[in-house]
Amino acid sequence: MRFETKAVHSGAGADDETGAVSLPIHLSTTFERTVDGAPSHGFSYIRDGNPTQAKLEEALAAIDSASHALAFASGMAAVTCVLQALPPESHLILPDDGYYGVRALAAEYLPRWGVTSDLVQMDDLDAVRAAVRPDTRAIWCETPSNPLMKIVDVAELAAIVHAANAMLIADSTFATPALQRPIEQGADIVMHSTTKYLGGHSDVQGGSLAFARRDAFSEAVAHCRKITGGVASPFNSWLILRGIRSLSARMRVHCENAMAIARALEGHPNVEAVHYPGLESHAGHDIAARQMSSFGGMLSFNVRGGRDEAQAVTAKTKIFTRATSLGGTESLIEHRASSEGEGSRTAQNLLRVSVGLEHADDLVEDLTQALSV
Numbered sequence: 318m319r320f321e322t323k324a325v326h327s328g329a330g331a332d333d334e335t336g337a338v339s340l341p342i343h344l345s346t347t348f349e350r351t352v353d354g355a356p357s358h359g360f361s362y363i364r365d366g367n368p369t370q371a372k373l374e375e376a377l378a379a380i381d382s383a384s385h386a387l388a389f390a391s392g393m394a395a396v397t398c399v400l401q402a403l404p405p406e407s408h409l410i411l412p413d414d415g416y417y418g419v420r421a422l423a424a425e426y427l428p429r430w431g432v433t434s435d436l437v438q439m440d441d442l443d444a445v446r447a448a449v450r451p452d453t454r455a456i457w458c459e460t461p462s463n464p465l466m467k468i469v470d471v472a473e474l475a476a477i478v479h480a481a482n483a484m485l486i487a488d489s490t491f492a493t494p495a496l497q498r499p500i501e502q503g504a505d506i507v508m509h510s511t512t513k514y515l516g517g518h519s520d521v522q523g524g525s526l527a528f529a530r531r532d533a534f535s536e537a538v539a540h541c542r543k544i545t546g547g548v549a550s551p552f553n554s555w556l557i558l559r560g561i562r563s564l565s566a567r568m569r570v571h572c573e574n575a576m577a578i579a580r581a582l583e584g585h586p587n588v589e590a591v592h593y594p595g596l597e598s599h600a601g602h603d604i605a606a607r608q609m610s611s612f613g614g615m616l617s618f619n620v621r622g623g624r625d626e627a628q629a630v631t632a633k634t635k636i637f638t639r640a641t642s643l644g645g646t647e648s649l650i651e652h653r654a655s656s657e658g659e660g661s662r663t664a665q666n667l668l669r670v671s672v673g674l675e676h677a678d679d680l681v682e683d684l685t686q687a688l689s690v
């Protein structure tokens with residue numbers, strides 16, 4: 318079955334009891350047991366799992382070509398759970414460019430249970446090889462990365478990781494399973510902030526982990542979620558499942574619009590650099606063209622000047638809303654260093670854009686007028 322069909326039909330089907338085509342939301346926190354204490358229908362307590370979340374997990378596994386998946390309350394709940402499940406005293410390799418929350422978790426909390434980490438320029442495979450230690454248990458990659466849209470070759474990275482007897486965990490939030498499925502390229506675990514494109518409408522928070530196989534580590538992660546409690550609520554599971562139904566159609570327009578904007582910005586006199594893997598000038602373009610079916614709806618660019626000049630652009634847009642996050646139907650623009658706050662590694666003249674589903678010409682015109690001085 319092709320991706321588009323899987324996205325519409327996985328975890329779906331008319332409700333057994335009522336024939337409802339849209340799945341019911343099961344809000345029950347507890348489930349009846351048989352006299353001998355066993356769950357009568359496979360569910361016992363909401364934190365361990367619930368029927369609406371189970372449907373979402375079926376769909377998440379199907380669209381990422383995974384053996385199974387776990388749904389979480391947020392992307393960071395998913396990140397935290399998988400990293401908490403690493404054995405104590407593990408070493409972790411993280412990308413130098415990536416979601417700042419993962420770096421903060423690694424710096425502030427992972428050392429408390431003995432997990433150490435190093436930041437590595439992940440698109441330099443020799444640097445990755447050099448960073449691997451005997452106690453390295455996992456390499457975390459993010460491709461395209463946040464906010465510089467760096468691309469890493471997942472298959473090459475998987476070969477390095479597996480030769481070191483470690484796991485490759487890929488944050489594929491920006492690409493979504495519609496454009497890239499890292500498990501097919503050798504990753505062991507795929508993580509998404511489902512708050513973004515999978516939800517798709519800026520109205521639900523969630524996270525997911527999809528596993529290449531069921532093994533002792535995936536069981537350890539499931540146990541960790543049950544104990545620490547970062548599970549997805551039934552209503553949020555339902556909203557994310559609904560978002561997945563239209564994911565491939567939405568991604569087509571996000572990608573088309575982003576490409577039009579990237580091309581327009583590339584030639585603009587007030588733009589210093591454009592970071593979009595669809596551009597031939599992007600360092601990771603060839604790899605992206607191989608491992609993604611299209612280049613995504615996220616891009617960033619450096620405005621000529623500094624913080625003031627960049628923020629002045631965000632003051633002038635009429636269609637782009639000044640806000641963080643991404644993956645909704647509406648276009649957003651943000652001064653990324655301000656959003657990341659203290660400890661940000663992002664250049665002060667960098668703006669990040671989440672390209673929405675408006676008409677490409679309106680978006681290009683809006684950015685062009687905002688960039689004019």
Ligand SMILES: Cc1ncc(COP(=O)(O)O)c(C=O)c1O
Nearest residue numbers: 391392393416463490510512523
């Ligand atoms: C690439 C990436 N990974 C992880 C996260 C964290 O997800 P959440 O905000 O759902 O906790 C984000 C959030 O922006 C993100 O952009």
